[in-house]
Amino acid sequence: MRRTIGDIAAFVTSKNAGPFLLTLDIVFPDRATYERFKALKALDRVTVAGLYGVMAEDVLKIIEFDPAHAVKITMRRAWGSGAVGEGDVYGAQQHVPLMEHAVPWEDA
Amino acid sequence: MNAKRTAGHRMTILAPEGMLGYGIPPRSMAEGMKRNPDALGVDAGSTDPGPYYLGAGVPFTNRRAFKRDLAMILEAAKTRRIPVLIGSAGGGGGTPHLEWTLEVYREICRERDYHFRTAVIGAEVDRGWLTRQIARGRTSPLDLDTPLTAAEVNRSARIVAQMGFEPFMRALDMDAEVIIAGRAYDPACIGAVPLRAGFDPGLVIHMGKILECGGAAAYPRHGSDSLLGFIEEDAFVVEPPNPDKVCTVASVAAHTLYEKADPYLLHLPGGAIDLTRTTFEQINPRQVRVSGTRFVKAPHYTLKLEGVRRVGYRTLAIAGVRDPILISQIDAYLENIRQRVAETYPDGYRLIFHVYGRDGVMGRLEQVKEIRAHEIGLVIEVVADDPDTSAAVLALARSAGLHVTYPGRKAIAGNLAFPFSPSDLKAGEVYEFNIHHLVVVDDPLELFPIEIVET
Numbered sequence: 001m002r003r004t005i006g007d008i009a010a011f012v013t014s015k016n017a018g019p020f021l022l023t024l025d026i027v028f029p030d031r032a033t034y035e036r037f038k039a040l041k042a043l044d045r046v047t048v049a050g051l052y053g054v055m056a057e058d059v060l061k062i063i064e065f066d067p068a069h070a071v072k073i074t075m076r077r078a079w080g081s082g083a084v085g086e087g088d089v090y091g092a093q094q095h096v097p098l099m100e101h102a103v104p105w106e107d108a
Numbered sequence: 109m110n111a112k113r114t115a116g117h118r119m120t121i122l123a124p125e126g127m128l129g130y131g132i133p134p135r136s137m138a139e140g141m142k143r144n145p146d147a148l149g150v151d152a153g154s155t156d157p158g159p160y161y162l163g164a165g166v167p168f169t170n171r172r173a174f175k176r177d178l179a180m181i182l183e184a185a186k187t188r189r190i191p192v193l194i195g196s197a198g199g200g201g202g203t204p205h206l207e208w209t210l211e212v213y214r215e216i217c218r219e220r221d222y223h224f225r226t227a228v229i230g231a232e233v234d235r236g237w238l239t240r241q242i243a244r245g246r247t248s249p250l251d252l253d254t255p256l257t258a259a260e261v262n263r264s265a266r267i268v269a270q271m272g273f274e275p276f277m278r279a280l281d282m283d284a285e286v287i288i289a290g291r292a293y294d295p296a297c298i299g300a301v302p303l304r305a306g307f308d309p310g311l312v313i314h315m316g317k318i319l320e321c322g323g324a325a326a327y328p329r330h331g332s333d334s335l336l337g338f339i340e341e342d343a344f345v346v347e348p349p350n351p352d353k354v355c356t357v358a359s360v361a362a363h364t365l366y367e368k369a370d371p372y373l374l375h376l377p378g379g380a381i382d383l384t385r386t387t388f389e390q391i392n393p394r395q396v397r398v399s400g401t402r403f404v405k406a407p408h409y410t411l412k413l414e415g416v417r418r419v420g421y422r423t424l425a426i427a428g429v430r431d432p433i434l435i436s437q438i439d440a441y442l443e444n445i446r447q448r449v450a451e452t453y454p455d456g457y458r459l460i461f462h463v464y465g466r467d468g469v470m471g472r473l474e475q476v477k478e479i480r481a482h483e484i485g486l487v488i489e490v491v492a493d494d495p496d497t498s499a500a501v502l503a504l505a506r507s508a509g510l511h512v513t514y515p516g517r518k519a520i521a522g523n524l525a526f527p528f529s530p531s532d533l534k535a536g537e538v539y540e541f542n543i544h545h546l547v548v549v550d551d552p553l554e555l556f557p558i559e560i561v562e563t
Contacts (some may be wrong), residue, residue: 082541087471
């Protein structure tokens with residue numbers, strides 16, 4: 001079966017990392033869940049780019065951060081924060097495509 | 109750094125809150141002061157609220173709230189005779205932001221008869237100096253691919269550089285009791301005192317990174333709150349003074365991710381900290397011990413530049429649409445408005461429709477293509493070179509939006525529900541970030557004049 005990242009993780013957030021980058025954090029509730037997710041290798045730049053309709057080269061980094069049981073994704077922002085026409089100055093509501101992304105996950 | 113100097117020593121820093129003016133819980137402040145901190149450090153700035161505040165030279169915090177928090181900090185500092193370090197004063201950290209902060213500060217000192225030896229550190233960058241650095245090849249882009257140009261420097265309304273720890277340390281050498289600094293690397297106001305005392309720079313900077321956000325690294329994470337940092341020779345410990353909160357390995361490690369592009373390597377003026385060997389350890393239910401973070405010196409000392417340019421004046425109107433016949437053809441309806449406006453005003457402005465219920469939040473990143481809502485919120489925005497043009501174009505777009513017809517229309521009296529009268533709101537000057545670059549300097553102090561003022 002498949003579960004969404006939002007179902008598996010404790011937190012899924014988005015935020016600016018400076019005015020021109022957007023960073024998405026997936027924080028897992030414990031080491032075991034984190035390791036299980038990592039083993040799936042479910043997120044690569046092409047997959048993340050597909051979730052947001054951007055080019056793979058705009059997904060700059062996908063980093064597994066063991067101390068926080070977290071996966072961090074950093075993307076180029078479509079616009080600079082506060083640019084005319086931009087809709088999310090803090091970048092705080094751009095997490096949903098990632099949160100709703102389903103991955104293979106059998107309930108234990 | 110001389111580790112022997114700090115062997116067996118411990119220093120305590122209290123960050124009363126993560127943003128000066130967001131509200132210090134009095135109990136947290138009182139509990140924090142019971143731990144006899146050696147300094148109070150508080151960050152007051154960010155680029156997060158967007159480019160306007162730096163450009164317009166105004167704070168993003170409320171004056172009353174800011175004054176209350178600053179008065180609490182000064183009272184504590186006076187009682188214990190410990191230094192206060194404020195970074196990125198007034199939010200943007202430019203000259204008008206410093207002046208605003210000083211005005212509030214002087215008012216508190218006058219009302220309470222406080223007298224502190226006060227250092228004020230400027231952070232605005234001179235355009236002529238920066239243009240010369242471009243010519244010397246000393247600037248480079250950060251997160252953008254665009255090199256800095258003299259033209260872009262000249263278009264900027266205001267440019268600041270983020271100072272490192274050194275200007276704060278110099279002000280401490282000058283016996284400053286209160287330091288009010290312009291734009292600064294966020295951890296500098298936390299780390300300058302322990303760094304000057306000889307503690308390990310990797311640990312000091314990492315502790316600064318955590319404390320500059322105040323209680324954000326403690327759970328439950330809600331509201332503005334305080335955080336204590338205890339630094340020793342080979343580790344530091346963080347603890348929330350609020351007895352209802354705890355620091356956990358998860359809360360502290362997760363905070364290390366926050367707003368960072370890469371949590372393993374965090375760049376700063378003059379170098380970076382490397383977290384690949386960092387360990388986080390729960391030493392009791394409320395404290396986390398952090399060790400192993402290393403400072404890596406950069407071959408050249410670089411400063412981050414932030415600049416904004418003014419791109420026009422904004423007028424906007426907010427309206428709702430409930431009619432399903434109109435919602436089903438919203439794109440054609442908006443295009444019709446755009447054409448009506450263009451018949452009178454062919455160019456010289458930008459007309460933008462933020463369509464909440466369709467893609468108002470995510471714009472071109474939105475992957476849900478159909479409207480699922482029974483009503484939509486519409487923000488009609490105009491940005492033009494002058495305020496009169498902006499208002500005139502918006503007025504026409506708003507009236508066209510109200511009255512333009514569409515196929516199958518039943519509600520011939522009007523298309524939009526306006527929540528407010530007046531409907532047209534002047535939002536003032538509009539700025540955009542145009543400088544987000546690095547510049548190499550020979551001297552970490554050279555851009556940051558330190559002035560001692562009396563209160």
